Amino acid sequence: MTGPAYAVLAGSLRARIVSGELAPGQRLPNEQELSVEFGVGRSTVREALRALASQDLIQTTRGVSGGSFVSVPTVRHLSAHLETGVALMAAAERVTVGQLMALRHLLEVPAAGEAAKHRTDEQLEDLRRAEFDPAVAVGEATYAANQDFHLVLLRATGNPLLEVITAPLFRVLATRFGRDHAPDGFWSCVADDHAELHDLVAARDADGAVTAMRRHLDHLTGAYQQMDRLSRAR
Template identity: 50%
Template sequence: MPTPAYQSLAADLRDRIMAGEFRPGDRLPVEPELSAAYGVSRSTVREALRLLASQNLIATLRGVSGGSFVVAPRPEQISDYLRTSLDLLAVDARITVDQLLEIRDLLEVPATGLAALRRSESDLADLRATLFDPAALEPEQMYEPNKRFHAVLLQASGNPLVEVVARPVFQLLDERFLRGRAPGRFWHEVDRDHREILAYVEAGDEEGAREAAHAHLGRLRPTYLSIDRTR
């Protein structure tokens, strides 16, 4: 099937944006200009602009000074887009829990090592604040501090791209395969591992932090696989 005209137009505009012809904050040519330049109807132009807006590449403002402007994507927008795509792949059974755990190990273990080298005192305080006593809390109360611990580790790595890519993988695993379904002993292991990782990060021990993070993710694997088999 031939590509619809609005998709072809959107693809060309996207390429021009990526090439830097239109930079964040620039206004795209108005609808009549785009219609004339590409030899398409204004309705085709509007559909193309709507497609680019849905991809967070442009924002359309109304009014005298309005128009379609190139936006500077925020890291959380990219993470959200990746998360949606991962969700769809998981639903379609084209991505397994083993594959998710592998990519999480590839991303989070080096990030934890970087956190040991680059963490600030504020990062350490935030990590300590996520620690919890599994004996004093219900399982549902431990989910958020657990998620926060890993989010702070990614942040402390000092590389925002690691955060962008790793966060959706962690969220998918934690929400789809873990929330409310992990056995009680699981949280005691998580607490112990988090305290060990934190100790290495506090000491600035890159290798120790990496090894502790790798061991932690390895210990999570049987629980994730067990939950996955019962879904």
Template identity: 50%
Template structure:
């Protein structure tokens, strides 16, 4: 491959970003596969006509995106990662949180997409769950009377993530869990009133009963009612959040 200028091609920005874009494209296209070892730093310098510091910055950027992992030792180096749904979800949630903080994404947009994804996910959970999924969902149920908000928050999160896992579609989990995470971290964690958690407890038990019974339509109906019933609380908290910033 022809050597590139350390500044990258015109309009591409820093050289490390150009190199990161090139390697990312090879990973996403499948040219570089999970587990593949990248050439050593000196080889990458030679291949792309850049300095070692540029190579290191590019590899660091890709590691931050969970596309590469670095291993030490004789058999070490940079390897194409095999990310799990949780890894992808974490990256997406961080990006969505920044957009929400900048008011580039409204709570209404988040709730709309959440309903589009979580309602059918409940139906899939009813159709595909295993007993182990039901056991984990049972463990997330809580008594809202006098419970610590952090305990309820964690149990609520675990219920929704468990429901996504019961749907047995890792892509669905990867794209849906971040939206749930942003909604609750930004709009619910400590601002929700007591009756909010009472409603959550009631709804979760209803959804789980329908999932346990294998009632696909019923699980979807219960999930839709759950999300719709809590929407006014999210919207009120968002209005109050915006008012304090203005």
């Protein structure tokens, strides 16, 4: 590995973390130990640790029992990092609405079936709370409820990777592609689709949930493509 000394050190420590050699929650060697091991100054070590902290790979605490510890991964942090990358690709027009929605189809359609099979009563109640009345809910509240509904479905599958990978896609779609230009009837259609999905998941009808989610995402694809065209025309 080549580059600045701090980057080489950070890369070596990162490799140990992602390989599991340094486990979540484990304390890293102190500055002096890292300085000796890698033959660099302590300022270089500190810069490397700052780089790792900026990537949420480690957390540093002060005090007698302090030090740098490998971060315990969370869905929120992992999803946020992925969302940044997807948003940058969308901003650079390296990915289209159609491509984003195609990936949602691949992930969320089967996920709806898994959610119907594995959901808990608590998740079903969370799903109900995420439904909204399009005649009352407007603005950010509507967007938040829409995203919450899909998040609950993803969580109900029991596979946290689905949320990590999928949540950034609909967040980028909602913020990047002209969400303020929703066509007439859009939110009423979304609310109806969500109500149908809730009922199917409640009945543990996996096949029905798969069909309903496919139809729902078809509705969203057409609407997002229309929003994108309107946004570009401004």
